[in-house]
Amino acid sequence: MVELIAVDGIGEIAPGHDLAALLTEAAELVDGDVVVVTSKIVAKAAGLATRRSRDEVLAEETDRVVARRGGTSIVRTHHGLTMAAAGIDASNVEEGYVIPLPRDPDGDARRLRARIAELAGVTVGVVIADTAGRSWRNGQTDMAIGCAGVVPVASFAGKTDGHGNTLVVTAPAVADEIAGAAELASGKLGGRPFVVVRGLDASLLSADDGPGAAALVRDEGQDLFGLGSREAVLSAALRESRRGFLDAADEWEGLDEVLAAASVPCRRDGSRVLIERGDDDIEAGATAERVWAVAFAYGLDIEILVSTDSGD
Structure with a gap:
C-alpha cells in the first residue's frame, strides 16, 4: 500500500535554510521513502526570490518562446522545460517579489538526498515538484523537475500484456506520477511543502542518484509541438530559427x-x-x-x- 504523508510544522523558508534538517526534525523517515519537495522552497532556500520585474526575470529564464497569447507566454526554459512564464511565480512569496525555478533541480535533489542520509541515516528518493499545465487539457498538475534515487521513466518496451500483445512505447513517467500524487496530500494552500511517499515498489527506486528528471525532457528535435500553431506559421514566413520544428x-x-x-x-x-x-x-x-x-x-x-x- 502506498501512503502519502504531508509533513506539518515546516514554517516559512528563508535563504540559507537547511531543508534536510527541517524535514528530518519534523518527520520520521525510513529506507525506501520518497520525499517530494516543492520547487518553491528549494528556490527560496537558495535565495532566488527577487524584486526585479517579472518580465526581466522571464527574459533571463527563457531559452526560446514556444507560444504567446496576450499576456501569457509559454516558453522553453534553460532546463528544457516547457512552461507558462518559465515557471516564475508570485504566490507564497512576499508582496512585490517573484521567484523563478531552481537553477539545477536535479543537482538540488541529489544534494538533498545526500544530506538526508547524513542526518537521518536512511536512503530515500527525492523528487522536486512544480506545477504546470498540459497541452490539450485544462487545469494544472505537479510534475518532477528534479529527482534523485527514483527511476524517472520506467520502460515497458518489449514486455507483453495479459493478452500477449508486445508493448512498444509504454513508458510511465514515474517521477511525474509521484509528484502529482504528492500534491493530493499537500494541497496548494496548506503550507506543507514536503510530502513523504511510502510503500512504492522497490523497482521504482534506484540505489544511486540515477539520471534525474532530465530524462523526462524530450529532445527538442523529437518534439511534435515545439512551437504554437501561430508561431510555426510566423517562423516559417519570416524564415527565422527552426528551433521547435520536428526533425x-x-x-x-x-x-x-x-x-x-x-x-x-x-x-x-x-x-x-x-x-x-x-x-x-x-x-x-x-x-x-x-x-x-x-x-x-x-x-x-x-x-x-x-x-x-x-x-x-
Missing part, C-alpha cells in the same frame, strides 16, 4: 505532397524544385512560398527555380 523521419515527403497538390506544373529533381510559371504568376509565386515554408520547417536545403514555361 522528420522522411524529410522530403511533406515537400513532395505540396508539389503534388499545386495547381501549376512543378517537380523536384533532388534538392532542386522546378516550378512552371506559365500564365499564372500569382499561383506560381504562392507555390514557391509554400514550398519554401515546408522546406524551412523540415530543415531542407533546397533551390527553387521558377520558369516561364516548361521549355525554359
Whole structure:
C-alpha cells in the first residue's frame, strides 16, 4: 500500500535554510521513502526570490518562446522545460517579489538526498515538484523537475500484456506520477511543502542518484509541438530559427505532397524544385512560398527555380 504523508510544522523558508534538517526534525523517515519537495522552497532556500520585474526575470529564464497569447507566454526554459512564464511565480512569496525555478533541480535533489542520509541515516528518493499545465487539457498538475534515487521513466518496451500483445512505447513517467500524487496530500494552500511517499515498489527506486528528471525532457528535435500553431506559421514566413520544428523521419515527403497538390506544373529533381510559371504568376509565386515554408520547417536545403514555361 502506498501512503502519502504531508509533513506539518515546516514554517516559512528563508535563504540559507537547511531543508534536510527541517524535514528530518519534523518527520520520521525510513529506507525506501520518497520525499517530494516543492520547487518553491528549494528556490527560496537558495535565495532566488527577487524584486526585479517579472518580465526581466522571464527574459533571463527563457531559452526560446514556444507560444504567446496576450499576456501569457509559454516558453522553453534553460532546463528544457516547457512552461507558462518559465515557471516564475508570485504566490507564497512576499508582496512585490517573484521567484523563478531552481537553477539545477536535479543537482538540488541529489544534494538533498545526500544530506538526508547524513542526518537521518536512511536512503530515500527525492523528487522536486512544480506545477504546470498540459497541452490539450485544462487545469494544472505537479510534475518532477528534479529527482534523485527514483527511476524517472520506467520502460515497458518489449514486455507483453495479459493478452500477449508486445508493448512498444509504454513508458510511465514515474517521477511525474509521484509528484502529482504528492500534491493530493499537500494541497496548494496548506503550507506543507514536503510530502513523504511510502510503500512504492522497490523497482521504482534506484540505489544511486540515477539520471534525474532530465530524462523526462524530450529532445527538442523529437518534439511534435515545439512551437504554437501561430508561431510555426510566423517562423516559417519570416524564415527565422527552426528551433521547435520536428526533425522528420522522411524529410522530403511533406515537400513532395505540396508539389503534388499545386495547381501549376512543378517537380523536384533532388534538392532542386522546378516550378512552371506559365500564365499564372500569382499561383506560381504562392507555390514557391509554400514550398519554401515546408522546406524551412523540415530543415531542407533546397533551390527553387521558377520558369516561364516548361521549355525554359
